[in-house]
Amino acid sequence: MCGCSACERCLPYRCTTRYLAVSRLSCTAAGSVITDYRPKLQLLCLAGNREGFLASKRRVAGKIHVLIIATGSVASVKIPLMVEALSEDDRVEVQVVATKTATTFFKAEDVERMSEGRCQTWTDEHEWSSWKQMGDPILHIELRRWADIVLVAPCDANTLAKIAGGLCDNLATSLLRALTPKTPTYVFPAMNTCMFEHPLTAMHIATIRDVIGYKVMGPQMGKKLACGDSGAGAMTDWREIVGVVKGRADDIIATYTSRPLEQNTV
Numbered sequence: 001m002c003g004c005s006a007c008e009r010c011l012p013y014r015c016t017t018r019y020l021a022v023s024r025l026s027c028t029a030a031g032s033v034i035t036d037y038r039p040k041l042q043l044l045c046l047a048g049n050r051e052g053f054l055a056s057k058r059r060v061a062g063k064i065h066v067l068i069i070a071t072g073s074v075a076s077v078k079i080p081l082m083v084e085a086l087s088e089d090d091r092v093e094v095q096v097v098a099t100k101t102a103t104t105f106f107k108a109e110d111v112e113r114m115s116e117g118r119c120q121t122w123t124d125e126h127e128w129s130s131w132k133q134m135g136d137p138i139l140h141i142e143l144r145r146w147a148d149i150v151l152v153a154p155c156d157a158n159t160l161a162k163i164a165g166g167l168c169d170n171l172a173t174s175l176l177r178a179l180t181p182k183t184p185t186y187v188f189p190a191m192n193t194c195m196f197e198h199p200l201t202a203m204h205i206a207t208i209r210d211v212i213g214y215k216v217m218g219p220q221m222g223k224k225l226a227c228g229d230s231g232a233g234a235m236t237d238w239r240e241i242v243g244v245v246k247g248r249a250d251d252i253i254a255t256y257t258s259r260p261l262e263q264n265t266v
């Protein structure tokens with residue numbers, strides 16, 4: 001938020017993503033020019049955010065809808081690169097959900113820029129600011145309706161433990177808990193070697209793989225980690241993660257093209 005008068009005018013419309021774009025526009029316009037932008041600003045706000053994120057309006061026929069969940073691992077710095085690589089593929093639509101700590105490692109603006117404005121980063125703030133009364137869309141439900149495939153990349157030790165235990169205290173874990181088990185879900189653990197070798201980690205991975213049915217890929221072994229340690233724990237290379245989606249895209253698109261929103265069946 002830049003705090004200029006145009007931004008304040010934007011607030012009654014509960015603008016989020018478009019609000020940022022408008023803020024930049026207003027700031028560069030500066031002073032008296034702001035008045036000239038007001039009609040455009042209000043139109044943008046009303047069109048973009050009154051109804052929040054609705055899966056039925058955001059799904060694009062013939063595309064694969066990829067939801068990346070980023071958690072508080074340093075590997076989240078790769079999120080903008082993943083978004084860019086996925087967005088370059090005409091078959092792919094991508095959205096990002098980030099935990100509070102994940103937002104430390106990348107900027108929502110970079111995600112937006114790398115996808116030419118098509119991909120947004122959704123956080124707990126959006127979950128709660130977009131629901132005001134009965135009938136308003138519930139973000140974690142709309143995002144899970146939207147998604148054809150979910151990548152938890154990177155999945156840190158904390159979120160891994162929460163998923164394995166069934167906890168759902170933020171947008172990311174509520175969405176995962178509300179996801180139909182048939183939606184293909186890939187988990188890419190990323191953590192310090194000692195965290196990975198902690199006995200609970202193997203138990204959590206076994207639970208999410210064998211009980212929930214998620215596919216677990218990685219971590220990489222014997223790599224130098226960001227913390228300076230060497231060993232197991234680094235997230236699978238981000239290009240390989242992008243490759244998982246591209247490898248399954250045609251298959252998933254064919255299955256989902258005419259699916260009812262609630263029934264992911266691949």
Ligand SMILES: Cc1cc2nc3c(=O)[nH]c(=O)nc-3n(C[C@H](O)[C@H](O)[C@H](O)COP(=O)(O)O)c2cc1C
Nearest residue numbers: 071072073074099101102156157158159190191192
């Ligand atoms: C700089 C930094 C890097 C971190 N990297 C990791 C990591 O790679 N893997 C991990 O499991 N935790 C890592 N953590 C710890 C998590 O961020 C922490 O457990 C946090 O509570 C996770 O919250 P979340 O799962 O809601 O994102 C890191 C913490 C810091 C400060």
